[in-house]
Amino acid sequence: MQAIRDAILSGDRAQETYANIEIPETYRGATVHKDEVGMFEGIATRDKDPRKSLHIDEVPVPELAPGEALVAVMASAINYNTVWTSIFEPVSTFGFLERYGRMSEFAKRHDLPYHVVGSDLAGVILRTGPGVTKWKPGTEVVAHCLSVELEDAEGHDDTMMDPQQRIWGFETNFGGLAELAIVKANQLMPKPGHLTWEEAASPGLVNSTAYRQLISKNGAAMKLGDRVLIWGASGGLGSYATQMALAGGATPICVVSSPEKAEICRSMGAELIIDRNAEEYQFWNAEGTEQNPREWQRLGKKIRELTGGYDVDIVFEHPGRETFGASVYVARKGGTIVTCASTSGYMHEYDNRYLWMNLKRIVSSHFANYREAWEANELVNRGLIHPTLSKTYTLDEVGQAALDVHQNAHQGKVGVLTLAPEPGLGITNPEKRAGFERAINRFADQ
Template sequence: MTSAMHDLLNVALSPDATPEDIANTPLPESMRAAVVRADEVDMFDGVDSADKDPRKSLHVDEVDLPPLGPNEVLIAPMASALNFNTVWTSIFEPMSTFGFLKRFAREGELGARHDLPYHIVGSDAAGVVLRTGPGVTRWQPGDRVTVHCNYVDMEGPEGHDDSMIDDRQRIWGFETNFGSMAEVSMVKANQLMPMPTHLTWEEAGSLGLTLATSYRMLVSQNAGGMKQGDTVLIWGATGGLGGFAVQLVRNGGGIPICVVSSPDKVELLNDLGVDTVIDRKAEGYQFWDGDTQRPDEWKRFGKKIREFTGGRDVDMVFEHPGRATFGASVFVTRKGGKIITCASTSGYMHEYDNRYLWMNLKSIVSSHFANYKEAWEANRLVDLGMIHPILTRTYNLDEAAEGAWAMHTNAHTGKLGVLVNARQEGEGVQDTAKREAIIDDLNAWKTLQ
C-alpha cells in the first residue's frame, strides 16, 4: 500500500472526517489489484480443467485507478470474498472473460473503459465510499457499504420489471472490469447497500453474491417463492450457497433436507440444530454409470429423503451442482414442485427423464443472482441478526490465488474471504453491543470448515 492510499484510508475511516474531507484527500496514482492478464489466456491450452491452476494465472499487479463516470462510485474495498466466478475467470473457462469486456466496449464510451489488457476480479465487497460521480445522491464519501454484483444501467424497459432481465445486466468483477480485489474499485451507485453494523469487514464482504443468489432462488417470487412448511432439498449444504440456503429455509419456516459429503459435515449441521442431513458418500449414491444415468439410484435417494419427510417428496430442490445431480433432482421433487437451478459446477449439459417432469407437472426454474430489491432484503436480514455470514477462512490479497485454488479443488466449505485494505481480521465493527447479543449464533455458522 502506498503512503497516499494509507493517508486516504486514515481519513476515510475517521469518525471525525466529513464527506468533504474525504473528497479533498488525494487519490493514489496507482493501486494493487488481483488480475488475470489478456496475454495469458492460452496458458492452459490442452490442460484438463481439474489441473488448471489459478495460482499460475491470478496475479497481484500495480495498475491504474478505475475511472469515475455518471452514477458511479469509487470505493475502497476493505474486504472481498472468493466465488466460483473468480475461479472460472482465472482458468479461462468456459471462456475467457476478456470476451465480456470487449463486448462491453462495443456499447459505447463508458463500456470501452473496461476493455483493458488486465481484468480485476472480485464480485463481493465491504468497504468505504471515496468518491461519487455525477447523479449520485444517496451515498457520500465515508459511507460504509456492502456491494452486490448486479451491474445494470436500467435503460432497457425489461429491467424495470426485474433488473436481472435487463439485456445489459452484468455481474460486476466477472462480466465487468474493476472488481473488488483492488485497493480502489468502481461500482454503480445502485450496487451499494448499508454495511450491517455488527459485522467485521471480512464478514460483511463475504455476503453479497451467494446470499442474494440463495435469497432469490428460495424466497423471491421471481424463483422459488418458498412458503412455511415447504421441504427443500439442498445440495452442498455446507458450502457458500448451501449454507445460506439452510439458514433461509429455516428462517422462513421451511424444512431443509441437506446433502453433504462427509460425516464431519453431518456433525457440523447437527451441531447447528439441523438433523435432516444425508451423507451422500456414506450412502454410496451413484447417479451415473459412465454416460448412463441410473434411475434405480434416484429411487434409492428418494426413499432416503422420505425417511425425513414422513413419506412426502420434497417441494423444492436447491440445484447448483448440475449434470451430476440434475436427473435425481427432477425425480425426487413432488408433483407440482420446483427445481431451482442457478449453476452447473459439475457440468452444464444436464440430462433428466422428462416423463417425471411433464407427467407430474413439475417446473424447472432458472435463477441468476438477484435484483436490487432482493439483494437489499437479504442484506437487511443480516443486519437484523436473522441470517449470519458463513465465513470459514480469510486470505490476504497476496494469497487470493491460493484461495481460488482451494475453491477450485473443493478443499473448502462456507465462504472464503480476502482482506484487501483491512490490515487484519476483526476490524470494522460499528455496533459492539449488537454483535455481543448474537455472538453465539454468529460464531456457530463459522464452524462449517
C-alpha cells in the first residue's frame, strides 16, 4: 500500500506505473459487522453512537468483475447514509448485501459478514476489469454512488429507474471509506484539478442529489426567478442547493439552526435567512403526536415578510417528518415540494387540503442518474459550484466524523483522509484554484 501512496504523491500518472504496481492482498476500510446489528437495541436513535459500531479493519481485496475499476482512495466523505448504516436504521444494510449477493457470482462477493461503507471518493485508478475502455490506470477520478445493472428496459430512459439501482457503499459493499474501493466504471468522473483530494471527494453524493432534486427535469426543474425554501441550508445537501439556487438566478430562503450557520449562508450570497431556533418553531407537540398548524402559518408569514409578500415556488425537503407538514403548507398555490431522505423520520404527515385544493405537487427525488451526476460534477469543475468541506478527519477517526453528522454538529460536508497523509494535497491546477480560493474555503473550520 505504501508503494501505491508513494506513486500517487510523486505526481506520476503514467498508465504503466499503476498497471505495474502490485496490488496488496488486503486493505484498511471502515466497516460495520453483521454480528453487531443488535448492539443498539432499546437505545433512542439520537443516543446511538457510530464510534461503537464503525471499525477500521484489514479486509481482503476482492476480485475485480467485468466493467469495474479498482481505485486507490485518497479521501472520502461522510454522508447520512453512513450514519444510518452505522446505527442500523431504519434497517440493517446487511439485508441489502444479502439480496444483492443472490443475483450472480460476482454479486455474491458483496454478501459478507462485514460491510465496507462510504459513498464518496477521490483517488487514482489502479486496475480496470474486462470491458472497460474509457478509463485507464493512473487517471485521477471521483466517483458518484449510483450502481446499476441495466439489464432491464426500465433503466434505459433514466438509470435511477433501473430495478437493480443501488447506492454504492450503502446497498453494496467495498465503499469509499477505505484505502481501496471497487466501483463500476460508469461511476467514474474526472477529478477537478483545482481541488485537494478531500475537497474533491466531498461533493459527489450531495451535489448530485441536490442537482437532480432542484435543477433536473426529474426533480423540481427550478427556473430563473423561483423562490426556493431550503431546509438545512448550510448542511451537506442544503449548502449545494443554496449555491445552485443562486447560480441559477433563483432566490433561496435559507432555513438554518444558528447564527453561525446563517453567516455561512450569507457568505454564499444568500440574503433571506430564517433561524428556526431563534424563531422557536414548534411544528409538533412535546409528545410528537400532533402538529400545530399555527406554527405552519407563522413560518409562512415569516417567509412573506422576507420575500415582500410572496410564498415560495419550491420547497427543498429532506428533514422529513419534523418539517413536512410545514413544507406542504408554505409552498405557493401550484408550487412544488421536492423531497429526498427523511433524516428526522420517514412517516410524514401533512394536511392534504393544502395540497389538493391548492394544486401543489409533491415530487420524490433520489440521488441522480449518470448524466445528472456528470453535469453536477462539471459545475464543480467549472467553479460554478464549490465544495462545502468544513472539517477533515483521518480514517481512524471515522466514528467521530459520523457522530458529528449524526448530531448535526457540522456545517457543509465532513471529509475523511484515507491514503492521503495530510490535508491540502492533490491540487494539479493551482492557477485555476487561485480564482476560487475564498469560495472553496468558506466552510473550512466552521
